[in-house]
Each structure stands twice: as C-alpha cells, then as structure tokens.
Amino acid sequence: MYKSKISSVGDKRRLKVGLLGGSFNPPHQGHLHITIEAIKKLGLDEVWWLVSPLNPFKKNKKIPPVDIRVDEALNIINNPKIKVTDIETKLGTFLTADTLQKLSRLFPNVNFVWIIGDDLADELSKWYNWKKIFALVPIAVFSRKDYPWKTIKKKAFKTFEKNQVFGNNIRNLAKKKKPAWAYVRIRPNQMSSTLIRNTKENIYASAKNKEKSSNKK
Numbered sequence: 001m002y003k004s005k006i007s008s009v010g011d012k013r014r015l016k017v018g019l020l021g022g023s024f025n026p027p028h029q030g031h032l033h034i035t036i037e038a039i040k041k042l043g044l045d046e047v048w049w050l051v052s053p054l055n056p057f058k059k060n061k062k063i064p065p066v067d068i069r070v071d072e073a074l075n076i077i078n079n080p081k082i083k084v085t086d087i088e089t090k091l092g093t094f095l096t097a098d099t100l101q102k103l104s105r106l107f108p109n110v111n112f113v114w115i116i117g118d119d120l121a122d123e124l125s126k127w128y129n130w131k132k133i134f135a136l137v138p139i140a141v142f143s144r145k146d147y148p149w150k151t152i153k154k155k156a157f158k159t160f161e162k163n164q165v166f167g168n169n170i171r172n173l174a175k176k177k178k179p180a181w182a183y184v185r186i187r188p189n190q191m192s193s194t195l196i197r198n199t200k201e202n203i204y205a206s207a208k209n210k211e212k213s214s215n216k217k
Contacts, residue, residue, distance in 0.1 A: 006048060006083055006085040006087055007106075008087055008090035008091060008106075010105070010106030010107050010108075011106075011107065012107075012108065012109050013107070013109060013110065014109045014110070015045040015046060015109075015110050015111070016042070016043060016044045016045050016046075016110075016111045016113070016174040016175070017044060017045060017046045017047065017048060017107075017110050017111070017112050017113070017174075018035070018038045018039070018042060018044045018046070018047040018048070018112075018113045018114075018115045018140070018174075019047075019048055019050055019100075019103070019112055019113065019114050019115060019137070020034065020035060020038070020047055020048070020049050020050065020115045021049075021050035021052055021088075021096060021099070021114075022049075022050070022051075022052060023051070023052055023063055023069070024049065024051045024052075024069045024072070024073050025063050025064065025069060026069070026072055027049070027069070027072050027073040027076055028076070029076075031049065031073075032076065032077065032082075033186075033187075034115065034117065034142050034186070035047045035049070035082055035115075036079075037142065037184070037186040037187075038113075038115050038140060038142070038184075039081055041170065041171065041184055041186070042113055042140055042170065042171060042173055042174060042184075043171045043172065043174075044081070044113070044174065045081065046081050046082070046083055047081060047082055047083070047115070048083045048084075048085055048087075049073055049082065049083065049084045049085065050085060050087065050088055050099065051066055051069050051070050051073060051084065051085065051086050051088075052066075052088055052094060053066050053086070053088055053089045053094050066086045066089050067086065070084055070085070070086050087103075091103075095127075095128045095129070096114075096127060096128075096133055097127070097128055097129035097130070097132045097133050097136070098129075100112070100114065100133060100136040100137055101132075101136060104136055104137070111174035111175050112137045112138075112174065113137060113138050113139070113140050113173055113174045114133065114137045114138070114139045114140070115140050115142065116139065116140070116141055116142070117141070117142050117143075117144045118141050118142065118143055118144050118150070118151045118183070119144050120141075121141065121150065121151040121154040121156070121157065122154060124154070124155075124156040124157075125154065125155035125156040125159075130156055131159070134156075134160055134163075134178065134179040134181070135178055135179060136178065137178065138165075138173045138174060138176050138178060138179075138180040138181060138182075139180075139181040139182075140170075140173060140181070140182055140184055141157070141181060141182065141183050141184065142184050142186055143183070143184065143185045143186055143188070144188065151183060152164075152183065157181065160179050160181060163179045163180050163181060164180075164181055164182065164183070165180050165181065165182040166182070169182075170182045170184060
C-alpha cells in the first residue's frame with residue numbers, strides 16, 4: 001500500500017496529473033480500471049483520487065467520514081502513480097470548479113487533466129460554473145457504456161464541440177491549450193459504488209426478512 005502525500009500548500013513539480021474526484025463510497029475496481037487506463041492512454045505521471053468531503057448531488061445520502069473513505073481507497077491500490085488525498089477537505093472546497101482553481105494555483109507547473117466517466121455527461125451542464133471547468137483544465141471523458149455519440153450531443157460537450165481532441169493527440173491532452181477535451185474508449189467495467197451499496201443493502205434486507213420469518217415460526 002502506498003501512503004499518499006499531496007501538500008495542501010502546493011509545490012513546483014512539473015508533472016502530468018489526472019484528477020479523479022468523487023465520494024469513493026466505496027472505492028472499487030472500477031476506479032482502478034479507469035485510473036490505469038488514464039495513465040496509459042494520457043501518458044500521465046500520476047493520478048490523484050480526490051476523495052470529496054461532500055458530493056452536492058448526494059448530500060442526502062449517508063456517507064462515511066472522509067478519513068474512512070481515504071483509508072478504504074488506500075487499501076485497494078498498489079501503484080506508486082496513484083495518490084489518494086483528502087486535499088479538498090484541507091482546501092475547504094467541495095465544488096469541482098473551486099477545487100480545480102485552487103489546485104491550479106497551488107501547483108502552477110502541473111498539467112492537470114480532469115477524468116470523468118461518460119455517465120456524468122448528463123449532469124455536467126447542471127454543475128456550478130461548469131464552463132469554468134473547461135477553462136481551467138482539459139477533460140478526459142472515459143467510456144463506460146461505449147456510446148460516444150451520446151456524450152458528444154450533451155449540452156456541455158456540444159458547447160465545446162470544436163475543442164475536442166482526437167487520435168494520437170489524446171496522449172498529450174494534459175498540455176493542450178484550454179478548453180480541450182477528448183473521448184477515450186476503454187474496455188467496459190460496469191462496477192460502480194452505487195451497485196456495491198445496493199447489493200449490500202439487498203443482502204441486509206434479505207437477512208432481516210429471513211430473521212423475521214424465523215421468529216414467526
């Protein structure tokens with residue numbers, strides 16, 4: 001296990017870094033899959049898992065404390081290029097645009113790429129200051145269901161249609177002039193945090209029902 005250390009006061013390293021944000025509730029092999037693919041296809045030096053203190057779209061859900069989710073994430077990685085951090089908690093940010101702006105100031109020599117799955121294509125245009133996200137960092141959209149044309153037609157990406165990067169240029173996406181984004185096809189991995197939580201809840205509910213049935217006999 002690699003203990004991650006990312007300074008909340010920044011540094012001046014020259015790196016290409018992918019940013020994968022989320023609640024990581026829980027972290028799973030799907031996160032690892034997209035991370036490894038991002039390192040390979042985008043030529044990244046590192047990928048930082050930004051374990052968020054709060055997901056605005058899931059604020060009514062029961063989410064474990066950030067330190068527990070960080071520890072769970074650290075327990076499933078075994079790659080020195082993957083860093084797990086609660087830097088958003090230290091920076092006092094929970095909105096993507098604010099986090100990206102602060103990271104860009106703290107790490108002026110780092111070329112960041114924001115990594116998302118194409119399942120976020122619907123949501124992105126509803127996010128706070130979403131156009132600013134495109135202005136701050138290049139965006140790599142990774143396939144989850146292999147429907148690239150659906151992503152391209154979504155409002156956020158249609159707005160920046162002329163800024164899409166293709167082919168061999170994707171490997172240097174991190175250094176492209178912003179705004180820039182690319183659709184990256186990868187082998188599907190259907191694992192999701194929601195699926196894991198629902199499975200656990202179903203198992204628990206089934207066990208409770210069996211217990212109630214047994215007590216009635």
